Amino acid sequence: MLKKTLTRRSFLTVSAMTAATLALDWKKISAYAAKMGPLEKYPTVVIGAGLGGLTCAAYLARQGIPVTLLEQHEIPGGYATSFDRAGGKFTFEVSLHGTSIHDNAPARILSEVGVLDKLQLVELPEVYRLKTPDMEIPVPQRNPEGYIRLALQYPKMWKVRNMTLADLLDRHVQNEKLKETLSALWGYYGLPPSKLSGFYYATATGGYLKNGSYHIKHRSQDLSYLMAEAVEKAGGTILYETAAEKIQLKNGAVAGVATSKGETLPARAVVSNASALTTLGKMLPENALPSEYMNKLKSFRPSISSFIVWLGLNEELRGKIPGFSTHVSSGRGPEADYAAGMAGDIEKGSFSVSIYDNVFEGYSQPGTSTLMLLFLCGYQPWKRFEDDYGAGRKNAYRREKERWADVLIKKAEKQVIPGLSSMIEVREAATPLTNRRYTRNPEGAIYGFEQSMDNAFMNRIENRTPIKGLYLASAWGSPGGGFTGVFRGGELAFQEMMEDWGG
Numbered sequence: 001m002l003k004k005t006l007t008r009r010s011f012l013t014v015s016a017m018t019a020a021t022l023a024l025d026w027k028k029i030s031a032y033a034a035k036m037g038p039l040e041k042y043p044t045v046v047i048g049a050g051l052g053g054l055t056c057a058a059y060l061a062r063q064g065i066p067v068t069l070l071e072q073h074e075i076p077g078g079y080a081t082s083f084d085r086a087g088g089k090f091t092f093e094v095s096l097h098g099t100s101i102h103d104n105a106p107a108r109i110l111s112e113v114g115v116l117d118k119l120q121l122v123e124l125p126e127v128y129r130l131k132t133p134d135m136e137i138p139v140p141q142r143n144p145e146g147y148i149r150l151a152l153q154y155p156k157m158w159k160v161r162n163m164t165l166a167d168l169l170d171r172h173v174q175n176e177k178l179k180e181t182l183s184a185l186w187g188y189y190g191l192p193p194s195k196l197s198g199f200y201y202a203t204a205t206g207g208y209l210k211n212g213s214y215h216i217k218h219r220s221q222d223l224s225y226l227m228a229e230a231v232e233k234a235g236g237t238i239l240y241e242t243a244a245e246k247i248q249l250k251n252g253a254v255a256g257v258a259t260s261k262g263e264t265l266p267a268r269a270v271v272s273n274a275s276a277l278t279t280l281g282k283m284l285p286e287n288a289l290p291s292e293y294m295n296k297l298k299s300f301r302p303s304i305s306s307f308i309v310w311l312g313l314n315e316e317l318r319g320k321i322p323g324f325s326t327h328v329s330s331g332r333g334p335e336a337d338y339a340a341g342m343a344g345d346i347e348k349g350s351f352s353v354s355i356y357d358n359v360f361e362g363y364s365q366p367g368t369s370t371l372m373l374l375f376l377c378g379y380q381p382w383k384r385f386e387d388d389y390g391a392g393r394k395n396a397y398r399r400e401k402e403r404w405a406d407v408l409i410k411k412a413e414k415q416v417i418p419g420l421s422s423m424i425e426v427r428e429a430a431t432p433l434t435n436r437r438y439t440r441n442p443e444g445a446i447y448g449f450e451q452s453m454d455n456a457f458m459n460r461i462e463n464r465t466p467i468k469g470l471y472l473a474s475a476w477g478s479p480g481g482g483f484t485g486v487f488r489g490g491e492l493a494f495q496e497m498m499e500d501w502g503g
């Protein structure tokens with residue numbers, strides 16, 4: 001029993017330690033603030049109201065820093081959003097499947113910015129469910145024992161930080177099906193086991209297994225609105241439908257931000273929630289950054305993107321099909337599934353089916369259900385439509401979109417929901433170009449930069465940039481994508497700014 005407890009603890013140590021030791025030191029923050037003098041001397045502009053930008057802006061406003069948040073869209077949230085169809089009969093979630101907000105760093109962050117107690121969280125019925133041609137495995141909530149066998153080999157997780165997930169599994173698991181089961185959440189991090197940091201996978205997945213995986217009631221847009229409200233209540237200003245175009249410098253330091261409305265906002269600091277590639281590559285004056293830094297930046301790849309089909313059904317599915325979010329693998333393993341996604345081979349790739357009505361009663365209106373079918377894919381298959389899409393010539397693009405949607409619906413009908421096509425009342429689809437249009441993320445990336453071995457954890461690009469006063473707070477920065485990743489990124493950017501100003 002003792003051995004089991006210790007082992008369980010060691011496996012979960014990293015995520016727990018991470019939560020505890022990385023907490024903001026408010027004594028230090030107060031000491032920095034005391035040295036700063038009048039706070040009106042620190043006007044700050046945050047570019048982008050995705051969750052990373054909102055988190056940083058909320059901390060800054062709470063601290064009394066005069067903060068203006070610019071958002072090019074008309075509502076906050078970035079990917080953490082939802083939209084209505086059929087006159088509001090169906091409300092579709094854009095991104096969230098599961099997030100771990102419970103007794104951990106993300107819960108602390110949301111509590112510090114005054115949002116946690118207003119947020120309605122619903123525990124998912126299971127962490128994930130894998131369906132292959134010959135098995136179906138649900139992974140239960142808050143029951144990490146299934147993973148303990150792996151942990152037994154690794155009393156010190158830190159030792160594995162230089163290994164890919166594939167290396168880690170190869171060392172200790174022989175059965176290929178078991179390997180696939182243990183790595184089934186690869187889609188949450190956007191890379192297959194051969195490219196993904198084993199340490200990153202184990203700690204983040206350990207977090208889900210230990211703290212549970214949650215959905216936000218009713219949609220992730222509720223969280224985004226609460227965060228925006230927290231920024232404004234604390235004295236911050238949010239300007240919607242206002243894009244940042246250029247970051248102006250004076251003597252090598254940030255001086256202001258030129259907006260799409262023709263204004264220039266003076267700034268002693270700028271925090272960018274927009275993509276790092278755009279911020280550092282397009283918004284700054286030419287040659288502002290050291291070439292070594294730019295070359296490194298160019299060597300990093302945007303993460304995987306997504307093709308989504310949302311379906312509004314004229315039937316209640318709640319409780320009739322097991323599970324909430326089922327990852328349906330092709331049976332050819334995660335490497336082949338990732339390759340099919342990158343190549344846009346929708347017939348052969350894996351996909352997931354999320355039955356949101358299984359999360360809580362009343363998710364959809366009576367007599368209806370709401371589904372998301374998700375195929376993680378590369379940008380390349382959609383790049384050929386880029387120019388036409390931008391110019392509003394969308395016929396060929398739409399035909400391809402409908403073709404992909406038809407394939408995905410057929411696959412979901414065959415493998416998860418019999419009779420699906422006869423229940424469809426509303427259908428909508430989004431491609432990597434849709435992602436790019438709404439969030440301006442290059443290549444429609446959903447997790448910022450890939451969590452590749454040369455850009456993860458200790459090696460991850462820093463939120464503090466070489467330009468004095470310019471910080472990143474997004475999936476592109478540290479620690480990376482996902483809701484919990486960008487909460488932490490926003491917090492880190494705030495901490496670094498305070499250190500730089502008052503340290």
Ligand SMILES: Cc1cc2nc3c(=O)[nH]c(=O)nc-3n(C[C@H](O)[C@H](O)[C@H](O)COP(=O)(O)OP(=O)(O)OC[C@H]3O[C@@H](n4cnc5c(N)ncnc54)[C@H](O)[C@@H]3O)c2cc1C
Pocket residue numbers: 047048049050051052053070071072073076077078079080094095096097098099242243244245273274275306308374438439440441446447448473474475476481482483484486
């Ligand atoms: C289909 C899908 C499923 C996902 N599932 C999950 C999941 O289950 N769990 C999870 O944790 N994560 C999930 N994610 C990932 C997660 O949603 C993202 O990693 C995270 O929300 C990114 O947040 P961000 O702060 O980097 O900002 P983003 O969401 O990328 O938003 C950036 C914001 O900046 C704004 N902006 C950009 N340029 C400018 C400019 N020049 N001026 C003004 N504003 C600008 C954009 O309009 C946008 O609002 C999913 C994502 C997708 C797409």
